[in-house]
Amino acid sequence: MFVPRIAPGNIVLGLVALLVASVVAGAATSQGALASQPQPSLRLIAGLGDGIVSANQFVGDPAFPGGNRVRVATGTSVTWTLGSSEPHTVTFPAGQPLPAFAVPQPEGADRLPMLNPALMAPTLPSGPWDGTTFVHFELQGPGQEFSIAFAAPGSFEYVCIFHPEMVATVEVVAAGSAGITTQATVDQYAATHLAAAHASQVAEIMATRNRAERSESRDDTSVWSVRAGTSWRGGHLDILAFLPDSVTIQRGDTVLWYVDQSLPHTITFQPVDGPPLEFVSVQLPDGTLLPAPALGEAPPPELLALLMDPATSPRLVFTGAAAARPSPVHDGRSGYNSGFIGEHPAIAVPMDKTWALTFDAPGTYAYTCVIHEPMGMKGTITVLP
Numbered sequence: 001m002f003v004p005r006i007a008p009g010n011i012v013l014g015l016v017a018l019l020v021a022s023v024v025a026g027a028a029t030s031q032g033a034l035a036s037q038p039q040p041s042l043r044l045i046a047g048l049g050d051g052i053v054s055a056n057q058f059v060g061d062p063a064f065p066g067g068n069r070v071r072v073a074t075g076t077s078v079t080w081t082l083g084s085s086e087p088h089t090v091t092f093p094a095g096q097p098l099p100a101f102a103v104p105q106p107e108g109a110d111r112l113p114m115l116n117p118a119l120m121a122p123t124l125p126s127g128p129w130d131g132t133t134f135v136h137f138e139l140q141g142p143g144q145e146f147s148i149a150f151a152a153p154g155s156f157e158y159v160c161i162f163h164p165e166m167v168a169t170v171e172v173v174a175a176g177s178a179g180i181t182t183q184a185t186v187d188q189y190a191a192t193h194l195a196a197a198h199a200s201q202v203a204e205i206m207a208t209r210n211r212a213e214r215s216e217s218r219d220d221t222s223v224w225s226v227r228a229g230t231s232w233r234g235g236h237l238d239i240l241a242f243l244p245d246s247v248t249i250q251r252g253d254t255v256l257w258y259v260d261q262s263l264p265h266t267i268t269f270q271p272v273d274g275p276p277l278e279f280v281s282v283q284l285p286d287g288t289l290l291p292a293p294a295l296g297e298a299p300p301p302e303l304l305a306l307l308m309d310p311a312t313s314p315r316l317v318f319t320g321a322a323a324a325r326p327s328p329v330h331d332g333r334s335g336y337n338s339g340f341i342g343e344h345p346a347i348a349v350p351m352d353k354t355w356a357l358t359f360d361a362p363g364t365y366a367y368t369c370v371i372h373e374p375m376g377m378k379g380t381i382t383v384l385p
Contacts, residue, residue: 039149040076040175042183046139046160047084048194051376052241054086055198056160058168059190061181067189068168070181072150075128078170079147082139083190085375086240088160090146092135100348101161102318102340105283112283112317113340113349119161120316122146131156131172161346164262165236201232202239209260210243221252223356228341228369229377231261238263240372242379249359250384256356259342265369265377266320267355271335279320279370282306285313320370321349325357332361359383 048055058080060070072078080090091098099118105111123136128151135158137146150156150172160166173180213225227243238261247255257267270276282290282303290303298304306312323339330336338355340347359365362385369377 040073041079042070042072042076042181042186043079043081043145044070044186045083045190046080046088046090047082047086047166048190049084049086051085052239053194053198053202054084054238054240054375055194056086056088056163056166056236056238057193058090058158058160058166059083059186059193060168061185062189063179063181063185067193069171070169070186071171071173071177071179073175073177073180074150074153074172075175076172077147077149079145080137080139081145082142085142086238086372087138087140087162088166089136089138089162090158091137091161092129092131092156092158094132094134094156096134098159098161098346101344101346102321103348105315105317107285107287109349111287112281112319113321113347114283114315114317117315124148127151136161162263163236163238164345198232198237201235201237205230205232205237205239206243212244212247217254219252221254222249223254223256224249225256225258226379227260228257228265228267229259229261229263229372231263240369240375240377242369242377245379246382247379248382248384251360251362252358253383254356254358255381256354257338257341258354261342262344264340264342264344264347264351264371265338266340266371267336267338267357267367268320268370269330269336269365269367272333274335277320277324277335277337279318281317281319283315283317285315289317289319290314323355329358329360330365332363332365 045059048057048059058068060068082088099116101116101119102113103116105114119136123134125133125135125148128149129135130152131154135148150170153172153174156170158168209227209230215223217223224247226247230239230243231237259265268277306314320337321340324335324337326334336357340351341353341355342351359381362383364380364382366378366380
């Protein structure tokens with residue numbers, strides 16, 4: 001969450017991008033120097049899909065089982081481009097454990113979870129990579145890219161930290177070896193894979209899961225269960241939507257949201273009056289919380305200096321990970337937030353799997369998952385008198 005090109009409306013990505021753009025500029029320069037040298041090259045796609053549909057796959061060569069592997073000659077520069085609305089990382093563990101994305105603060109579990117400092121800036125090789133060091137880069141906006149030149153033969157596995165099922169391999173062989181992956185092969189596979197492999201899956205999911213499940217309570221009210229996202233079982237297709245995204249209920253009914261995939265989500269109703277609920281803030285070790293700059297605004301010089309000073313140990317904390325429920329019943333005006341719900345191996349903090357809210361004020365109320373709002377994860381609850 002640290003590159004300067006971002007998806008519009010993504011508060012998390014925008015803030016972090018602004019705070020560490022100078023770090024990324026240096027990394028991009030080193031990769032640009034590599035690109036200026038004559039060398040074979042191959043362009044790959046990280047993720048496919050648009051909006052709420054996301055196929056979490058590194059698109060490679062369909063000649064290999066799974067279509068997520070490529071074979072290149074030693075010295076080849078491989079470039080990854082984001083091909084979906086959802087961010088992905090290109091992470092080569094090189095034998096190291098994968099770092100968690102969200103971690104507890106050192107002071108204890110009562111503090112807000114923070115962005116792992118090890119992932120604040122990209123970890124890139126300074127020149128051609130020999131496969132022995134950890135490499136990590138996050139692709140945030142469609143069309144964004146970065147490159148690595150492979151200096152040594154071998155088989156190098158890489159992953160997306162956000163999507164555990166998203167694993168791929170770059171096989172590096174001697175120049176002139178058989179079976180080198182061509183650009184035309186990769187491009188053809190990228191252009192056809194989503195429709196060929198996933199269109200029927202999307203249709204089946206929307207036909208079978210896009211409904212609210214209703215159960216009766218003892219007091220003659222109802223509980224409506226709504227999925228927060230869903231996935232194709234055993235595959236790499238995600239639907240980043242509330243299913244259904246519009247529910248009509250009676251006054252006094254309760255809506256129960258549950259996560260139906262290995263991704264975290266939030267249920268966030270912004271207040272009618274007053275400032276919106278913050279999702280990311282800066283926190284100092286003494287507990288002081290500093291407001292984040294508005295999306296698109298550069299941090300003031302004093303805040304930027306603070307963040308870039310290792311002596312102050314500032315943290316980017318996920319304010320939105322904390323639940324905010326002024327009352328068990330939605331009053332029609334206040335802000336309500338589930339915090340992170342679900343489960344994910346890259347989030348090293350406890351999360352509930354469900355969240356519920358009762359509605360007693362007639363009206364229509366909009367809510368979002370603030371993590372995936374840029375992809376279109378929005379919903380409405382209409383309460384009848």
